[in-house]
Amino acid sequence: SLSLFLLFVLVTIFPLGAQPDLQATEFTELPLTKQTAAGLHKAHFKTLTDIQRKAIPLALKGRDVLGAAKTGSGKTLAFIVPVLEILYRKKWTTLDGLGALIISPTRELATQIFEVLRKVGGHHTFSAGLVIGGKSAKEEREALHKMNIVVCTPGRMLQHLDQTFGLNVDNVQLLVLDEADRILDMGFRATVDAIVANLPRTRQTLLFSATQTRNVGELARLGLKDAEYVAVHEAA
Numbered sequence: 735s736l737s738l739f740l741l742f743v744l745v746t747i748f749p750l751g752a753q754p755d756l757q758a759t760e761f762t763e764l765p766l767t768k769q770t771a772a773g774l775h776k777a778h779f780k781t782l783t784d785i786q787r788k789a790i791p792l793a794l795k796g797r798d799v800l801g802a803a804k805t806g807s808g809k810t811l812a813f814i815v816p817v818l819e820i821l822y823r824k825k826w827t828t829l830d831g832l833g834a835l836i837i838s839p840t841r842e843l844a845t846q847i848f849e850v851l852r853k854v855g856g857h858h859t860f861s862a863g864l865v866i867g868g869k870s871a872k873e874e875r876e877a878l879h880k881m882n883i884v885v886c887t888p889g890r891m892l893q894h895l896d897q898t899f900g901l902n903v904d905n906v907q908l909l910v911l912d913e914a915d916r917i918l919d920m921g922f923r924a925t926v927d928a929i930v931a932n933l934p935r936t937r938q939t940l941l942f943s944a945t946q947t948r949n950v951g952e953l954a955r956l957g958l959k960d961a962e963y964v965a966v967h968e969a970a
């Protein structure tokens with residue numbers, strides 16, 4: 735009968751449409767390094783939030799991710815955890831230079847991200863730096879050469895790319911754009927384009943925003959390839 739047929743169709747379509755690996759509810763269920771696990775434990779992070787549950791497994795697989803979830807939903811860990819894990823798996827050391835670049839629209843937000851990175855990444859041996867201006871460009875310049883992970887604001891980062899002789903971004907494995915909607919709203923479009931133009935094409939890109947920006951042109955501009963779109967809606 736038709737109703738049985740419909741039921742069959744529904745049953746077969748749903749598993750296909752579902753996203754894989756959404757089972758993990760606790761960080762201990764994810765295949766994380768003991769360093770990251772220890773950092774999460776020390777900071778009392780136990781249960782994944784919805785956006786973390788959706789985004790982290792995809793990012794760990796090496797996929798580009800476009801994550802949309804409202805403010806306060808835990809987007810920071812959704813990219814900090816993959817950044818630490820992926821650089822660790824690639825056996826990144828101080829000698830390998832800049833491996834991950836995290837761009838944030840404001841100094842305040844960049845500072846908050848850096849604090850989370852310090853807390854959760856504290857058991858790793860990576861060097862990390864905050865590049866937001868405020869310090870002298872010379873001081874930042876000297877430190878930049880030693881950093882594996884940089885959290886930055888767009889303008890200051892571009893200034894270094896333009897002026898810092900020998901700042902090597904050729905090995906960057908991961909680009910994260912946090913609050914991508916705000917970065918673009920605040921008029922950093924050209925600045926971000928210029929930064930992205932300096933990075934290797936083979937990198938992984940993770941883009942997070944509080945609004946659901948799926949504009950294909952924008953995503954291509956930011957270099958997302960075959961990105962997996964994950965969103966947490968208000969009602970979820």
Ligand code: ADP
Binds near residue numbers: 779803805806807808
């Ligand atoms: P967003 O970037 O989406 O606005 P944040 O990453 O700043 O959200 O996180 C918002 C708050 O939720 C922070 O206080 C953070 O410490 C907390 N938080 C994030 N992830 C978790 C988690 N898995 N368990 C408990 N608290 C969390």
Ligand code: MG
Binds near residue numbers: 809810912
């Ligand atoms: Mg945030």
